[in-house]
Amino acid sequence: MNNSLSISLTGLKGLQQQLDSVSNNVANVNTTGYKKKDTVFQELLLNDVTGTVDVSANANDIGINRGVQVSQSRVNVSQGGLVSSKGLYDLAISGQGFFGVRGADNQLVLTRDGGFGIDQTGLLHNSSGDRLEVDYLVPQGQWPAGSPSIREDGTIFMGDQAVGKVLLFTVDNPNQLQELGNNKYGVNGAVLRTSQMSSQGFGTIKQGYLESSTVDLAESMSDMIITQRAYSMNAKVMQATDEMMQRVNEFKQ
Incomplete structure (x- = not known):
């Protein structure tokens, strides 16, 4: 699979898991004793960029990763009211x-x-x-x-x-x-x-x-909006990559 498609796919999968978690938190905002769930992301394999690319001499740790994944979805055990x-x-x-x-x-x-x-x-x-x-x-x-x-x-x-x-x-x-x-x-x-x-x-x-539940409704709604926008951006990147690959195939033909 093309690297760009693969990276976008990992983003879509991870963001979908986060969206599911946030939605579940919102649904339980009035559930007695409910503890919200936090999603933790982890960067996949990072490939260092060496002399093949011209970068500023002041740039450090330049690399291209292979995407992200949800490393864990943990229970936030903070005290509720x-x-x-x-x-x-x-x-x-x-x-x-x-x-x-x-x-x-x-x-x-x-x-x-x-x-x-x-x-x-x-x-x-x-x-x-x-x-x-x-x-x-x-x-x-x-x-x-x-x-x-x-x-x-x-x-x-x-x-x-x-x-x-x-x-x-x-x-x-x-x-x-x-x-x-x-x-x-x-x-x-x-x-x-x-x-x-x-x-x-x-x-x-x-x-x-x-x-009471430990879910902050305003915070969870903000997280939901941010996650939806990030999901939409990843989907657009995947769509743009697919279109470019189609053009390349047309040139080959």
């Missing part, structure tokens, strides 16, 4: 931790969406039916009557009796988090730590609050 909620079991994390939830396959995944409720079996769960990871000191069905109080370290009290503890999780490298959809993340081989033994370094839990 905390919004007051009337839900009795609504929780928000102030800090770096994640809630752990288990679905029908019993696989542990992470989330920052703290909109929880009580299911028919008396277990805490989210809107998808995934069970919140809790270290129960007293089985849920044997809790004393009353309303639960969840302290900042995750300890659940019914009156003066501690009945359990909401566990938080962190990973040493957030870039290893794998987005699974529905506001959930897989650990993807990352080193996982839990607050079961200590609450330090996991953040604090705020009952009666929910964490």
Whole structure:
């Protein structure tokens, strides 16, 4: 393939991935606990330009690259704003931790969406039916009557009796988090730590609050416009290259 076409093609592929990521961020601007995704580009092989081209003596590191690629699409784990909620079991994390939830396959995944409720079996769960990871000191069905109080370290009290503890999780490298959809993340081989033994370094839990999305709508819309324009420019370069190649072929004939 012609070098110009190849370079434009890598640009189109990379910009399409970025556009998909930005569009997903915009779609989740009001999603509780959503963490926006950032796209990181990497330059492909750089071929140095030597004596075959006349350049200024002051020019340094002159070269022609082979295009770009998306090196990674990482989760931005910055703190979202905390919004007051009337839900009795609504929780928000102030800090770096994640809630752990288990679905029908019993696989542990992470989330920052703290909109929880009580299911028919008396277990805490989210809107998808995934069970919140809790270290129960007293089985849920044997809790004393009353309303639960969840302290900042995750300890659940019914009156003066501690009945359990909401566990938080962190990973040493957030870039290893794998987005699974529905506001959930897989650990993807990352080193996982839990607050079961200590609450330090996991953040604090705020009952009666929910964490808002970290997406800045104005910033995301600007990124979308810039990406669309860059995509259009790459497409025009590819079209112009194709037209020049057609003219060259006509001369050969």
